[in-house]
Amino acid sequence: MPCEGCMDRNNVSTGATMEFLLLGFSELLHLRVLLFLILLIVHLVTLAGNMMIFVAVLMEPSRPPMLFFLCQLSAIELCYTLVIVPKALLSLVAVGGSPISFLGCAAQMQLFVALGGAECFLLAAMSYDCCVAVCQPLRYAALMSRGLCLGLALACGLGAFAVALALTAAVFRLPFCPSRRIDHFFCDVPAVLHLACTHSYSPELPLLATCVLLLLLPLLLILASYVCIAVALVRITSPVGRGKAFSTCVSHLAITLLHYGCATFMYIRPKSSYSPARDKAVSLVYTNITPLMYPLVYSLRNKEVRGMLRKMLSRRKIAQLNWDTIRVDVRVW
Incomplete structure (x- = not known):
């Protein structure tokens, strides 16, 4: 539904001097201290876990492709949490909401979408790595060369940055209603689109195109890889060999399901279904719990990482x- 005042085009704001107000968890004032402590502890543990994996991989003289991609994944998660969580903590401290400038909000959305998109592409690259390891074990070293891994990593980052830049430019070209109150703890795409002063569905088209490029396309590549892996597992007659091949993929599969579950729920739906309270709850999961789970899953399930x-x-x-x-x-x- 359009926001109040949208019928009067004179009340619409578009300039770069505009300022938004992130309401955060203003409806939970009695739980502010508890939420702040929980988020702070989770944030510090997440940073420590991902930093530990990142440093450990860098200290390893010979890094196989799986560890190389895991290092990049940890670096993405470090940046991802630093972009989102400090502002969320500030919104819990500030009474009445935390202000953020027009450019600051755009920069936060750009970085958030770019890092999330790079993670989707990276999960697709990691699924290909698992596919080659299971289906072509004898040719693995030749197929997954250092040059290919570097090329995949670079393509993941640049591709996600380009798509995120196009989405951010499309969103912040929209006219916004005078309310400027974002009922969220960061500048998430659905929350900002909810302030767009328009009656058409055209503002949702850039988000739909972004979901196709950053979510659907990598997901199709991941599914194709796991179809090949499933066929290879069926052909393995030895239970020990089948279990070893499956253990190669189980950590990646768990993280993929966790990441895509939250992302699909948040972004592949119409603007009319936007619910601030529900979206903030889901956002807490994928911006805090999911990055915390990544190092835990890989540390517990992967012998090489341990x-x-x-x-x-x-x-x-x-x-x-x-x-x-x-x-x-x-x-x-």
């Missing part, structure tokens, strides 16, 4: 022991 983390922690213990020894020697001297 070994890599143990190696990093052992190096840290040895370095700390050497440093303590040097301090003792200096004191004795």
